[in-house]
Amino acid sequence: MAEETTQTAGGPFFRVVKRSGISTPRAWLIRLAAVCCGLIVCALIIVAITKQNPLSVYAGIIDGAVGTNRRLWVTIRESLVLLIIAVGLTPAFKMRFWNIGAEGQVLMGGMAAAALMIYLGNTMPNWLLLMLILLASMAAGMIWGLMPAVFKACYGTNETLFTLMLNYVAIQIVNFCIVFWENPSGSNTVGIINSSTSKGWLPELFGLTYGWNVVIVMAVTLLMYIYMKHSKQGYEISVVGESQNTAKYVGINIKKVIIRTMMISGAICGLAGAIIVSGGSHTISTSTGGGRGFTAIIVAWMSKFNPLVMLLVSAFLVFMQKGAIQIASQYGLNENASDIITGILLFFLIGSEFFINYKLELRGTKRGTK
Amino acid sequence: MKKIFALVMTAAMAFGLLAGCGSSSSSSSTTSDTASEAATSTTETTADSSNIKVGIIYVGDENEGYTEAHMLGIQEMIKALGLSEDQVIEKTNIPEDESCYDAAVDLAEQGCNIIFANSFGHESYMIEAAKEYPDVQFCHATGYQAASSGLSNMHNYFSSVYEARYVSGVVAGLKLNEMIADGTITADEAKMGYVGAYPYAEVVSGYTSFYLGAKSVCPTVTMEVQYTNSWADIAAESEVATSLIADGCKLISQHSDTTGAPTACEAAGVPCVGYNVDMTSVAPDSALTSATINWAPYYTYAVQCVIEGKTIDTDWCKGYADDAVGISTLNDAVCAEGTADKVAEVEQSIIDGSFHVFDTSTFTIGGKSIEDLIAEGGDYAQYADYVSDGYFHESELISAPAFDLRIDGITELTT
Numbered sequence: 001m002a003e004e005t006t007q008t009a010g011g012p013f014f015r016v017v018k019r020s021g022i023s024t025p026r027a028w029l030i031r032l033a034a035v036c037c038g039l040i041v042c043a044l045i046i047v048a049i050t051k052q053n054p055l056s057v058y059a060g061i062i063d064g065a066v067g068t069n070r071r072l073w074v075t076i077r078e079s080l081v082l083l084i085i086a087v088g089l090t091p092a093f094k095m096r097f098w099n100i101g102a103e104g105q106v107l108m109g110g111m112a113a114a115a116l117m118i119y120l121g122n123t124m125p126n127w128l129l130l131m132l133i134l135l136a137s138m139a140a141g142m143i144w145g146l147m148p149a150v151f152k153a154c155y156g157t158n159e160t161l162f163t164l165m166l167n168y169v170a171i172q173i174v175n176f177c178i179v180f181w182e183n184p185s186g187s188n189t190v191g192i193i194n195s196s197t198s199k200g201w202l203p204e205l206f207g208l209t210y211g212w213n214v215v216i217v218m219a220v221t222l223l224m225y226i227y228m229k230h231s232k233q234g235y236e237i238s239v240v241g242e243s244q245n246t247a248k249y250v251g252i253n254i255k256k257v258i259i260r261t262m263m264i265s266g267a268i269c270g271l272a273g274a275i276i277v278s279g280g281s282h283t284i285s286t287s288t289g290g291g292r293g294f295t296a297i298i299v300a301w302m303s304k305f306n307p308l309v310m311l312l313v314s315a316f317l318v319f320m321q322k323g324a325i326q327i328a329s330q331y332g333l334n335e336n337a338s339d340i341i342t343g344i345l346l347f348f349l350i351g352s353e354f355f356i357n358y359k360l361e362l363r364g365t366k367r368g369t370k
Numbered sequence: 371m372k373k374i375f376a377l378v379m380t381a382a383m384a385f386g387l388l389a390g391c392g393s394s395s396s397s398s399s400t401t402s403d404t405a406s407e408a409a410t411s412t413t414e415t416t417a418d419s420s421n422i423k424v425g426i427i428y429v430g431d432e433n434e435g436y437t438e439a440h441m442l443g444i445q446e447m448i449k450a451l452g453l454s455e456d457q458v459i460e461k462t463n464i465p466e467d468e469s470c471y472d473a474a475v476d477l478a479e480q481g482c483n484i485i486f487a488n489s490f491g492h493e494s495y496m497i498e499a500a501k502e503y504p505d506v507q508f509c510h511a512t513g514y515q516a517a518s519s520g521l522s523n524m525h526n527y528f529s530s531v532y533e534a535r536y537v538s539g540v541v542a543g544l545k546l547n548e549m550i551a552d553g554t555i556t557a558d559e560a561k562m563g564y565v566g567a568y569p570y571a572e573v574v575s576g577y578t579s580f581y582l583g584a585k586s587v588c589p590t591v592t593m594e595v596q597y598t599n600s601w602a603d604i605a606a607e608s609e610v611a612t613s614l615i616a617d618g619c620k621l622i623s624q625h626s627d628t629t630g631a632p633t634a635c636e637a638a639g640v641p642c643v644g645y646n647v648d649m650t651s652v653a654p655d656s657a658l659t660s661a662t663i664n665w666a667p668y669y670t671y672a673v674q675c676v677i678e679g680k681t682i683d684t685d686w687c688k689g690y691a692d693d694a695v696g697i698s699t700l701n702d703a704v705c706a707e708g709t710a711d712k713v714a715e716v717e718q719s720i721i722d723g724s725f726h727v728f729d730t731s732t733f734t735i736g737g738k739s740i741e742d743l744i745a746e747g748g749d750y751a752q753y754a755d756y757v758s759d760g761y762f763h764e765s766e767l768i769s770a771p772a773f774d775l776r777i778d779g780i781t782e783l784t785t
Contacts, residue, residue: 068479074472183494188568188599189466191494281468283494288467329461336463 014360027356034352038345045340050331057327064326065319075315075322077210077280080217081272082314085296087217087224088268090305091261092145093297094228096241097152099262101163102269103293104170105144107286109137109273111174114284117193117200117277118181129200133274134216141270142263144170149262153255167293171286178285192282202279213279220268225307237261269293302349320345419451419677422484424458425477427470429489431462434602435646436627440488440511443665450670451677466491474499478506484676486669487511489601490572500524507682509672511665512572514770516684525682527668528769530689532579533720534661536727538643538697539583540716541658541709542621545641546588548706555620557590563614564595565607565624565631569782573597575764575771576625579727580643580661581780586732587712594619596783602627608634615640617783632657641704648698658705660698667694687769690720728762733777740775 043054050057066072085102092099113133120129148162183191194200205211228234240247240257247254276288295317303309324338426444430437441460448458459480461473470492477485478499484507487496493513500508500521509525510516516526546560562584566573581593596614598606607630611622615638623643624631632653635642642653644660668686675682688694700709719725730740735750740757743750756763756772764773776782 068476070475070479189491191491192471192498195494195498283467285465285467287465329459 014362016358017361019357019359022356030355031349031352034348034355035345038348041348042341042344045344046327049333049337052331057331060327060330061320061323064324064330065322067326071322073210075318077213078318078322079311079315080210080213081276081280082292082296082299082318083311084217084220084272084275085269085292086299086303086310086314087221087307088141088265088272089296089300090224090265090307090310091228091234091237092265093300094241094305095237095258095261097149097258097262097265098160099145099148099163099265100160100294100297101144101148101166102296103289103291104163104167105141105266105269106273106276106289106293107167107170107174108144109141109270110277110284110288111170111177111273112136112140112270113200113274113277114181114190114193115177117282121194121197121199126199126201126203130202130278133200133278134271137270137274137277138267139270141273142267145262145264145266145269146259149259153258174284174286174288181284189285190283193284194282200278201282202275210279213275216271216275216279220271221307221311224268228305233257233260298346298350302353317342317346419453420457422453422457422673422677423480423482424453424673425474425480425482425485426458426460427464427473427477427485427487427492428460428462429464429466429492430602430627434627435629436601437462437488439646439663440486440665443669446666447669447673450666451673453673464492468495470495471498474508475502478503482506484509484673486672497521497524507672507676509682512770514768517768522681525672525684525686526769527672527686528765528771529663529665529668529694530687530765531661531663531695532575532727532764532771532773533689534663534695534697535576535580536583536720537713537716538623538659538661539580539585540587540712541583541697541700541705542580542623542641542643543584543587543591544706544709544712545658545704546584546591546621549620550588559618559620560588560591561619562591562593562621562623563611563617563619564593565610565614565622565626566595566597567601567626568599569597571774572771573625574776575773576661577623578733578773578775578777578780580623581777582727582732583716585779591779593780594783595780598626600626604628604630607631611635611642612638629653644698650701654701654703656704657701659700661695662698663695664693667692685769687765690717691723726761728764728773730757730760730762733779735775735777737778 039058043057046052046057047054064071065075085106088105089099089102113136116129116133116136120132144166148157148159148166151157151162152159178188178190181190182188202212205215208214228237236247236252236257239250239252240254244254247257273288277284281288296314299310299313299317303313320342321338324341327333328337426440428437428440432438432441444458444460447453448455459477459482461477464470464473466489470487474485474487474496485499486509488511490512493510493515496508496510496513497515497519500506500519500523504523507523507525509527511526512528513526516524542562546555546562549555550557550560562581564577564580566577577593577595581591584591594614594617596610598610600606603626607624607626607628611624611631611634614622615634619640621641621643622631622635624645627646629649629652632642632644632649635656636653639656641656641658642649643658646662647660649657649660667688671686672682690696697713700713716725720727735743740750740753740762744754744757753762753775755767762773765771
């Protein structure tokens with residue numbers, strides 16, 4: 001279509017041509033160039049606002065993200081959360097099931113974890129409680145994923161709207177629970193749960209505060225990689241995603257695959273909620289999800305569902321976010337500055353996909369390669 | 371073959387990350403130890419202010435009245451103590467969740483000797499950080515758990531803003547009297563509306579003192595309170611103010627942080643009393659005055675203590691007498707005649723201690739006085755410690771407001 005429009009006389013100086021294929025290194029080169037362009041644009045904006053040397057500003061970003069041990073670990077902790085949500089979304093998106101309800105699934109998982117910490121905190125040994133928390137949060141996320149899946153499979157409802165709306169239901173349920181759990185009362189916040197006993201908190205592992213977070217997220221990522229690449233079910237998911245008719249033809253039970261896959265997807269997102277609550281924040285609020293359920297969609301798509309790339313992308317996004325917070329306080333900018341910088345980088349990264357799939361040809365040059 | 375390779379790579383990555391993390395953690399503990407040693411030595415040895423660092427965690431930014439007032443206090447402190455700007459690290463828009471903990475420990479690691487946080491919901495995260503950094507002073511506004519936390523480096527501070535609210539209530543009452551005298555409203559129609567944030571002691575104490583102030587000059591006044599369930603939500607505050615006006619309220623006041631209510635009042639032509647900042651910019655024809663808090667005395671006091679190595683009070687709460695609270699300039703275009711004289715008189719009686727805002731003879735609960743209710747026992751017995759010598763000793767046992775009695779004449783709307 002693009003070619004038709006550009007062939008008319010007096011059109012723009014270039015035309016858009018779909019690439020027939022692109023080599024992996026070349027694609028990465030384009031992405032790298034996009035990151036560089038993004039950083040340059042960010043630098044220009046920073047200079048315009050702060051009148052500072054952009055290099056020192058970028059040094060501020062690095063300092064803010066990994067400058068001290070604690071900052072490094074906060075960055076790792078946040079990256080892991082983003083990663084596990086992206087991993088959870090992978091099977092659903094592979095199946096072309098538009099699960100934009102990760103935010104709600106995370107919240108439900110986090111709420112289940114908080115509920116057990118509050119109500120069962122002093123009734124059992126910590127390891128048992130933690131096992132229960134992990135299971136309960138997975139179950140809660142699973143239910144939140146199961147609902148749209150069943151309706152999609154049986155009645156053909158639109159899963160995009162369904163999962164999106166369930167986010168708001170989850171937010172309201174959390175709001176409702178905060179009324180009962182708020183501490184101190186009237187503050188409308190839950191505060192740190194079990195602050196004195198640390199019950200239901202993920203303990204240290206090898207002397208690392210977030211050791212268990214690393215182990216759990218890495219294990220889930222690895223399992224998901226094996227599941228998607230090397231299991232029959234994983235293959236079924238990609239067949240259903242590519243073409244439901246093919247799936248029907250080869251005798252795949254599409255309903256079953258949709259429901260099963262969304263149960264897995266929801267459960268992992270629910271587990272992410274437990275990792276946020278038990279392994280990091282030790283509290284629950286409507287901002288527990290923090291929009292990461294949506295950011296993770298970008299992570300998953302940009303990485304083409306490759307878990308290794310997902311790790312890099314989520315680490316990069318969190319790195320920039322944390323760094324931007326630092327420069328915001330260092331140069332007296334508002335926290336919103338970090339959103340602007342992250343936004344610019346995402347714009348360039350997503351925009352680079354266009355140049356990977358298409359190329360621009362100057363008008364007048366011969367249409368050579370195609 | 372390729373698949374197996376990829377699997378091995380993923381496993382190696384995961385392991386490598388773990389191992390890398392393991393080695394780095396040991397160094398972390400040593401660095402934080404040296405940092406805290408350095409912190410103790412500075413507080414012990416000198417009264418020099420040049421190596422002091424101050425960290426502040428704000429719930430909002432300069433666009434929000436409450437935080438703006440704190441920022442002004444910090445600026446005055448910097449001037450008063452002669453600190454340089456780079457000795458103060460400000461973090462804005464920190465929500466009341468784990469980000470507060472992250473911000474507090476980050477400030478501690480940057481070498482701050484004293485860290486403030488300004489919102490009620492920050493408290494438990496500040497306590498958590500205070501446990502980890504015993505040599506850093508943590509001060510939390512509006513909270514009440516410092517004394518009970520048992521941590522010597524955890525402090526609460528607040529101001530006796532109820533005194534300022536009482537005075538602003540007097541201004542409102544005089545305005546109502548003027549409207550009654552004009553014949554605009556009858557004495558029975560004198561009803562005020564109050565846009566509250568959350569239904570807990572800080573807000574209840576505030577609106578009760580405001581009401582008592584108005585009642586002291588306009589005996590027939592009643593009041594309706596409606597909550598927004600948010601500290602700063604400009605749309606909700608405007609909506610609540612509008613619905614209160616529709617409900618027959620002739621004057622509006624607020625315990626919420628934005629200009630939502632005064633803007634709605636200006637549109638409806640209803641007089642209003644603001645909070646934190648002068649509201650005449652958005653409501654030139656309806657804003658009477660605002661109850662304000664001056665945070666500079668506390669910030670100056672607390673940082674001074676750190677510089678001199680003195681102990682900071684666990685609970686700090688000062689009012690009119692120490693210039694920690696006040697009302698903004700009276701808007702003569704709207705205020706009733708003679709307001710300034712009356713205000714000066716009331717302020718003087720508060721400063722010299724001859725008058726107490728929560729004088730128990732001025733209010734009843736279900737028709738009974740608080741002394742009688744305490745004597746009867748039951749739920750009211752818990753107030754026994756606060757009530758003596760004929761008044762409720764607000765903010766004396768702990769800095770945070772404690773008055774959460776619902777008195778006669780005020781109706782809370784729960785919609």
